[in-house]
Amino acid sequence: MTDKDRPHLNYGIITNLIEENSTVLDLGCGDGELLLRLMREKNVKGRGVDIEERMIMLCISKGISVFQGNLDEGLKDYGSKSYDYVILNQTLQVTHKPILVLNEMLRVGKRAIISFPNFGHYKLILQLLFRGRMPVTKDLPYQWYNTPNIHLCTRNDFIELCRENNIKIIREIDIREGKIISGFLPNLRATEVIFILEKESV
Amino acid sequence: MGLNGRDNHNDNTLAATGNALPEEVPPGKGSEKGLESEKKTVKKYEETFPKEASVGLVVPQDFTFAYPPNELVLESGKKLGPINLRYETYGELNSDKSNAILILHAFSGDAHAAGYHSESDKTPGWWDHMIGPGKAFDTKRYFVICSNVIGGCQGSTGPSSINPDTGKPYGLSFPVVTIGDMVKAQFHLVRHLGISSLYSVAGGSMGGMQALEWSVRYPEMVRSAIILASTARLTAQGIAFDAVGRNAIMSDANWQGGDYYGKSIPARGLSIARMVGHITYLSDLSMGMKFGRRLQTRENYGFDFTNEFEVESYLQHQGDKFVERFDANSYLYITKAMDYFDLGEPYGSLANAFARARAKYLVVSFSTDWLYPPYQSKEMVFSMMKSGRDVSYIQLNSPYGHDSFLLEKSRQTKIIRAFLESIND
Numbered sequence: 001m002t003d004k005d006r007p008h009l010n011y012g013i014i015t016n017l018i019e020e021n022s023t024v025l026d027l028g029c030g031d032g033e034l035l036l037r038l039m040r041e042k043n044v045k046g047r048g049v050d051i052e053e054r055m056i057m058l059c060i061s062k063g064i065s066v067f068q069g070n071l072d073e074g075l076k077d078y079g080s081k082s083y084d085y086v087i088l089n090q091t092l093q094v095t096h097k098p099i100l101v102l103n104e105m106l107r108v109g110k111r112a113i114i115s116f117p118n119f120g121h122y123k124l125i126l127q128l129l130f131r132g133r134m135p136v137t138k139d140l141p142y143q144w145y146n147t148p149n150i151h152l153c154t155r156n157d158f159i160e161l162c163r164e165n166n167i168k169i170i171r172e173i174d175i176r177e178g179k180i181i182s183g184f185l186p187n188l189r190a191t192e193v194i195f196i197l198e199k200e201s202v
Numbered sequence: 203m204g205l206n207g208r209d210n211h212n213d214n215t216l217a218a219t220g221n222a223l224p225e226e227v228p229p230g231k232g233s234e235k236g237l238e239s240e241k242k243t244v245k246k247y248e249e250t251f252p253k254e255a256s257v258g259l260v261v262p263q264d265f266t267f268a269y270p271p272n273e274l275v276l277e278s279g280k281k282l283g284p285i286n287l288r289y290e291t292y293g294e295l296n297s298d299k300s301n302a303i304l305i306l307h308a309f310s311g312d313a314h315a316a317g318y319h320s321e322s323d324k325t326p327g328w329w330d331h332m333i334g335p336g337k338a339f340d341t342k343r344y345f346v347i348c349s350n351v352i353g354g355c356q357g358s359t360g361p362s363s364i365n366p367d368t369g370k371p372y373g374l375s376f377p378v379v380t381i382g383d384m385v386k387a388q389f390h391l392v393r394h395l396g397i398s399s400l401y402s403v404a405g406g407s408m409g410g411m412q413a414l415e416w417s418v419r420y421p422e423m424v425r426s427a428i429i430l431a432s433t434a435r436l437t438a439q440g441i442a443f444d445a446v447g448r449n450a451i452m453s454d455a456n457w458q459g460g461d462y463y464g465k466s467i468p469a470r471g472l473s474i475a476r477m478v479g480h481i482t483y484l485s486d487l488s489m490g491m492k493f494g495r496r497l498q499t500r501e502n503y504g505f506d507f508t509n510e511f512e513v514e515s516y517l518q519h520q521g522d523k524f525v526e527r528f529d530a531n532s533y534l535y536i537t538k539a540m541d542y543f544d545l546g547e548p549y550g551s552l553a554n555a556f557a558r559a560r561a562k563y564l565v566v567s568f569s570t571d572w573l574y575p576p577y578q579s580k581e582m583v584f585s586m587m588k589s590g591r592d593v594s595y596i597q598l599n600s601p602y603g604h605d606s607f608l609l610e611k612s613r614q615t616k617i618i619r620a621f622l623e624s625i626n627d
Contacts, residue, residue: 056596060564060617063624067583067595077584 009178010115010192011037014089017113017171017196018042022084025049025109027071027101028091032059039064072096075104083109090192092116093149099165106167106199115194118174120154120187139191155187162197170196255335256326257292260317262357264288267390274386280377284366287391288313288357289349292333293341295395302397303339303622304388305329305348306405306412308608309479309536310528312356315348316341331611338618344401349391351384351412353536355529358387362463362529374460379535381408381543385415392423402622403561404428406607407574408536411543417561418545426625427561428618431571431607433578434545434552434585440573443482444537447475451530460531472530473521480520485570485603489513552582556589563593564621566614568606594621 011034018024022044026035029048032055038044047065050056059066072095086109088101093116095101105112117139124135134144142149153161155174162169174181174190181189266286268274273283290313295302305315307328316333318326327348333339339346350358353376361376368375392400403413403424410432417427436444454471456462484492493513497503500510509515546552563586567579576597583595598613600606607614 053596053599056594057613057616060594060596060624061620063620065562065592065594067587067593068597069580069595077588079588 010089010175010194013173013175013180013194014038014087014113014115015041017173017194018044018085021045023082024085024087025078025083026087026089027105028088028094029059029064029066030055032062032064032066034087034089035059035064036062071101074100075108078104078108080107081110084111085109086112088112088114090115090117093152095151098151099161102161102167102197103165103199106197110198111170112197113194114197115192116158117149117152118155118187118190118193119152120156121191122188125188137191155190155193158193158195162195166199168198168200170198255337256330257317257334257341259321260290260292260314260319260327262288262290262313262319264357265391265394267394268387274383274390276377276383277380278378282352282359282377282379282383285352285359285387285390286357286363287349287352287359287387289347289391290314290317290327291348291395292316292346293344295345295397299397300399300401301343302345302347302392302395302400303402303404304392304400304413304416305333305339305346306388306403306409306416307348307351308405308407308409309540310524311409312354313348313350313358314356316346328608332615332618338615339404339622340619344622347392347395349388351536352387353379353384353532353539355532360529361460361531361535371463373463373531376531376535378538380539381411381415382419384539385412385419388412388416389420389423398423400424401625402426402428404430404618405432406430407432407604408540410574411540411545414545415543417559417563418549418555421558421560424559424561426563426622427559428564428566428621429579429582430566430614431568431574431604433574434555434582435543435547436540437575437578440482441541443478443573444541446478447537448534450474450478451533454530457530460534462530467525468530469525472525472528472533473518475530475533476524476528477517477521480517482573483604485572485601487570487601488603488605491601492516546585552585553588556586556591559586559589559591561591562625563591564617565593565595566607566617567595567597568600568602568604568610569597570601571604571606573604 015037018038020042024038024044024046026046026048029035029050032048035046035048038046048059049067049069051070056066056068086105088105092098092114123137127133127135173194174186175192176190264286266284268283268285270283273281274285275281311328314327315329316327333346335342350356352358353360355362361372363372365372365375400423403416405413410429413427413429414434417424451457451468451471454468456466457468457471462468496512497510498512498515504510509518546555549555565579565583567576583593586593596617598610600610602609
């Protein structure tokens with residue numbers, strides 16, 4: 001995912017979730033803007049991981065410590081509970097092995113913060129229903145044949161996955177076009193969801 | 203193993219018309235692919251940094267120390283002294299002596315990293331495109347030092363130097379030196395220059411080994427380290443290629459147990475060693491782009507054993523040229539130093555070694571480098587992270603194999619400049 005495609009709208013929301021002076025590992029950190037904001041506003045000690053050479057160069061040029069690597073290889077060389085937070089922002093849907101990545105995040109981080117586009121949003125459903133076409137929206141701007149998003153899911157799918165894997169949901173934040181919403185039918189109304197997760201080490 | 207730069211640099215500049223920089227030069231006639239992007243980045247670079255940006259004329263200097271009875275005690279337990287170090291400096295040391303960067307050269311490199319030795323000098327130092335005003339190692343901001351390693355043959359004490367006890371060249375009576383010994387000698391030079399803290403240490407290949415060694419051996423002196431196309435220890439494959447080179451030299455009848463000074467030199471052996479070495483510095487891709495299967499002069503096969511293929515005569519040329527400027531015994535000593543290098547071994551593990559360090563690291567590997575493969579850099583970086591070191595790691599896509607660190611200019615410039623700026627004083 002390129003930096004242009006990456007919705008920066010949720011950076012403020014994620015920044016608010018993190019305590020001052022925390023240690024943060026940002027997986028799929030892109031151009032490093034979220035980390036930069038966390039470093040400036042919350043004095044976090046952060047580092048990023050991304051697969052793209054161009055993104056790594058952008059991060060280094062901002063003075064951010066980064067590692068060029070593939071999330072699907074897991075985080076085996078990272079110590080257990082070695083970060084306060086591991087963030088996966090708008091990246092879960094492009095990983096090949098989302099469950100591996102999720103479990104690794106929860107091993108390495110005391111908590112995980114994960115955000116993804118909610119495929120259950122009513123506009124997507126209506127596009128499919130009335131046009132009979134794969135949905136294309138502002139948040140999911142790709143055609144079926146060129147999308148990097150190979151593992152899309154709905155809010156409800158994700159909650160079910162957490163239940164099956166004994167992952168504890170500490171907090172859920174439903175977002176519509178960059179703003180937090182509350183109330184009924186989040187699976188239909190949220191364009192994006194953020195979860196704070198925890199898992200006891202086995 | 204590494205190369206010096208100068209060979210590659212020369213070849214590329216020779217191949218091109220005018221005063222071309224390496225990245226502007228197509229690696230060969232039949233090489234369309236992958237070059238377009240290079241050309242574009244070069245254009246941008248050229249706009250930012252005009253070609254004339256150079257440190258200009260430089261004068262090599264000498265520092266002699268370790269006079270008996272205060273010889274340098276080497277890792278082998280043997281003593282060496284007096285020791286001369288040939289070095290060059292570029293830029294100005296600031297008043298609190300906090301802006302010094304030590305550049306460490308690769309296997310066959312030397313102290314002449316940037317600038318020119320005379321007005322008529324056509325070839326600048328081996329890393330001139332990276333060191334100079336406005337360049338990656340910006341001499342307007344930093345005081346850059348580069349010295350020739352001990353064991354070498356470019357001005358620093360090595361097997362071809364005169365042994366003061368005998369009045370003759372050391373030859374094989376020169377003690378085996380290690381990467382650690384090279385660094386210990388550099389430490390004396392740095393202190394002699396009045397510097398107690400280095401802003402950065404930087405090098406590619408064997409230069410990267412020295413930079414790693416610096417950061418672990420003198421942790422309180424090294425604020426940052428830039429490790430390009432390097433490793434914490436050579437692979438078996440790397441050692442194997444070094445061994446072939448040494449065998450080629452030692453089986454040359456002229457080698458005479460290393461005692462050939464003033465007589466016929468083991469030119470054939472040294473040339474073959476360099477040919478083998480040179481193959482390991484390139485990649486399948488870059489050789490394919492540069493030579494393909496083209497014949498040098500003929501249209502058809504000659505059904506004989508002359509240097510028919512372009513790649514053959516290229517290697518021959520590399521070998522012959524190397525013999526003119528490099529000492530065969532130095533080849534033995536320096537490859538041995540690389541083979542022995544194992545950063546973690548004296549400390550029990552690599553993680554323990556990095557636990558001593560204080561430096562912030564930048565590690566760069568290159569996609570087609572099979573001599574110092576990216577996976578080794580990655581392992582090293584994980585070890586740094588385990589030990590709590592601040593490190594950034596990037597693998598640059600480049601067709602040039604191990605040579606990439608000498609040829610990739612624009613991206614390395616961007617990364618190194620930004621990394622240096624991120625070091626807190």
